[in-house]
Amino acid sequence: MFRNLEAYLLALERRGELKRIRVPVSSELEITEIADRMVKRGGPALLFERVVGKDFPVAIGLFGTRERTAFALGVGDLDELSEKVSRLLELKPGRGGISALMGLLPKLPLLKGFFPKRVGRAPVQEVVLKGEAVDLSRLPVLKCWPQDAGPFLTLPLVITRDPETGELNLGMYRMQVLDRRSTAMHWQLHKVGRQHLEKARKLGKKLEVAVALGGDPILTYAATAPLPPLPGVSEFHLAGFLRGAPIELARGVTVDLPVPAEAEFVLEGYIDPEEPPVEEGPFGDHTGFYTPVDLYPRFHVTALTHRKGAIYPATIVGMPPMEDAYLIEASERLFLPPLRLVLPEVADYHMPPEGVAHNWVNVALKKGYPGQAYKVAYGMLGLGQMMFAKVIVAVDADVPVRPGFATLLKALEHALPGRDTLFLRGPIDVLDHSARAFAFGGKLLIDGTRKLPEEGGEVPWAPRVHTELPQDPEALAQRQWPGVWGITLRKERPGQAWALAERLLQTPASAGIRLLLLADHDTALTPEELLWAVLNNIDPERDARVMAGVEGPVLVLDGTRKLPEEGFHRVWPERIRMDERIKALVESRWEEYGL
Structure with missing residues (x-):
């Protein structure tokens, strides 16, 4: 475990997994381009010590490799997490009264740290700013992609309490900075935070919210974990179990909510369910595409607390691989x-x-x-x-x-x-x-x-890769792997992908093929990018068909953009791409960064 973010960064530095960037760098696009290159290379975490126009440094890439994520979570390998939970699930007393309970004692250390610890003083409250003194523009919140509506918090730990049951929830939701003292709260349809807000609406109450940034990286992970609803168990308990020591919680200065004492920053405030929602977005998201403008609640910040010398933690999302x-x-x-x-x-x-x-x-x-x-x-x-x-x-x-x-x-x-x-x-x-x-x-x-025989048994099949592929004017690029055929095209009319597939499947090159993947012209024909594009762009019920090839049926997935004539009546989003000027800037400064 790590007591706080600084302890984790120092540990990474000792391992040679942290690089300090000491020259001024912009939080608008430039940090994203640098961090994106690093994560795709499996490079170190980065600490930007001087962010232009901001009061705090930025740490990014905290979970940038599988090995680093395991280190952050206190295990030698991520598979050890399964082993740890398996041992915990064996904690069940059998018959036999006292003797059975005594049999559990050797395993009780597994629960060490499970319950959070309340503390009276918190490093995150060394500096307390309230009301007009709150100014979110001082924080180096990243604008990640060119078409983003603005900067947004990428690693916020959002704390709410169920207005009916009192159960706590710790989740991670995108937060667009709207002005000096408010943000949007990207509570999607199925999120627990949104459920809490709806309950507050029915009760005619405002919903108190606290947002922490930083702390032990295990706590940041816990906010992302799909924890099932268990009475009396929150992500704070999960984090304590994983770290083997309790999460220390202090009371907020303006809200009746617990906040992580070892966080770097805490934003406190409320959401009024009766207030009209605000426009949020567009933003480049983890899908690798921009999500459209939509309406979400406004979070009003009543207090901003932080430790002296605080470090702002961040990540970026976009086309994989990302952290x-x-x-x-x-x-x-x-x-x-x-x-x-x-x-x-x-x-x-x-x-x-x-x-x-x-x-x-x-x-x-x-x-x-x-x-x-x-x-x-x-x-x-x-x-x-x-x-x-x-x-x-x-x-x-x-x-x-x-x-x-x-x-x-x-x-x-x-x-x-x-x-x-x-x-x-x-x-x-x-x-x-x-x-x-x-x-x-x-x-x-x-x-x-x-x-099995009842399922029709095995059908003899030999996957093939053909060295000569048919020339079709609409097939811009083609590539085959054993049993799989990938094709890109420039989509210009409805049904174009299906017509192309039908033509190509009647050629000898479809022999030994069971899966045909069709993608837009700007898709690289690597297995990773092709599957990323196709899976993003299909509704299987509409965009998957079984078609006849020369040797048998072929599953065809139309991963091209959909047109209104094909029954798609929403706006088809753009793929995330960095501004070429920013790419050139980063390229020219690479040695200056010390990378």
């Missing part, structure tokens, strides 16, 4: 044992970075009867935030679930399109721009397990 992929993987490992309690046949699962969390899930299962892969997929779709999963690929227990593309290739060996693919409908992440309707859309299940 949020490693936080997602930490949650995978942490919640694998509880998943097995519900679905004991699950051997492992993985959400590949290309799927930006909800778009793609690989699951390996110990199969014992026909249809079991579908049973597992249905069960996963009924668990918490897994309900947002768009594509689930099932494989046998002996198939590794990562890296994602390799797992997909193995699944195709046992998945006959049409017979072993299934389309469903359900809830979809509100940030999914391709869904048939807001937060509602199609899902695709691919059963890539070995088939």
